Amino acid sequence: MPPSKVLPPPLPAVHRVSSVDAAAVVLRDQILDGHLRPGSPLREADLSSQLGISRHTLRVALTNLAHEGIVNLEPNRGAFVRSLTxxxxxxxxxxxxxxxxxxxxxxxxxxxxxxxxxxxxxxxxxxxxxxxxxxxxxxxxxxxxxxxxxxxxxxxxxxxxxxxxxxxxxxxxxxxxxxxxxxxxxxxxxxxxxxxxxxxxxxxxxxxxxxxxxxxxxxxxxxxx
Structure with missing residues (x-):
């Protein structure tokens, strides 16, 4: 009797873009198109309200942008568009x-x-x-x-x-x-x-x-x- 064929495991479902990624895209475009100027504060309350996301989601998006080198996160002060020296x-x-x-x-x-x-x-x-x-x-x-x-x-x-x-x-x-x-x-x-x-x-x-x-x-x- 021939051996039974082993099927590969099912592929995971493809999910939609997360709120974090979507927020990062919007903010990245605003920064790199010059609408948010270097040194501009990125206030959590204002941005989370405008983007319709939680402040936690916004913080993660800002952290990702900080890793890209376009946002500065300053303790006890918040996030700012990076100003290059x-x-x-x-x-x-x-x-x-x-x-x-x-x-x-x-x-x-x-x-x-x-x-x-x-x-x-x-x-x-x-x-x-x-x-x-x-x-x-x-x-x-x-x-x-x-x-x-x-x-x-x-x-x-x-x-x-x-x-x-x-x-x-x-x-x-x-x-x-x-x-x-x-x-x-x-x-x-x-x-x-x-x-x-x-x-x-x-x-x-x-x-x-x-x-x-x-x-x-x-x-x-x-x-x-």
Whole structure:
């Protein structure tokens, strides 16, 4: 008699997004779109009432956002939208530079691996001039993220992803909406073309300059605000 077939255990049911996650999404968007400015207090009573959730649920959502680096939790004072210091910005860009220059070196001349970056640049170039500034910002960051992802290292990609929301705060400082978006898109296209050419030295120099300028613009804006 043939052995009976062993059935795999049933899959767990898929649940809807939790109230904690939904609240975190709303607050994250408000912060990263600039509606909740750096240093703004995140008052539990007001926010829990507006979001229609308990204060406990709100606290968990704020704790999650603190882990992402965009909210500060201060004992006996409450939660605040994170205000970056000049050293915070430099530290973010220090890690960003390490990861992105590694990507430039590793992908130089590899047209196949750079195909997603070419698509990302196409979306950046095609972004309408009247699009919301967050659309241009995300298209910009997507290009840089695809370079890092092109290395094929899940660990490096996770490290870069953990930095993205802090980089978005840096770009808020930089007054990203006032940038010449067409010139910015053209500059990214030029960077891609140099990486595609296989000229590692030129690609590293161009990316280094790009990141240094972006870092200093954020710091300059921070000092004048």
């Amino acid at each position: 000049a050293e915070d910005v430099r530290d973010c860009y220090r890690l960003r530079t390490i990861l992105e220059l590694q990507a430039v070196r590793g992908l130089s001349g590899n047209i196949a691996a750079l195909a997603p970056a070419r698509e990302a640049v196409g979306r950046l170039v095609g972004t309408p001039v009247d699009a919301a500034w967050s659309v241009s910002r995300e298209a910009d960051l997507t290009f840089h993220r695809t370079l890092v992802d092109g290395l094929g290292s899940a660990r490096i990609s996770r490290t870069y992803d953990s930095l993205l929301n802090e980089l978005r705060l840096c770009l808020l400082l930089e007054d990203f909406p006032s940038k010449d978006q067409q010139a910015n898109a053209g500059h990214h296209l030029r960077m891609l073309e140099v990486v595609e050419s296989g000229d590692v030295e030129a690609a590293v120099a161009l990316m280094t300059e790009h990141l240094e300028v972006s870092c200093e613009e954020s710091i300059a804006a921070l000092r004048t605000s």
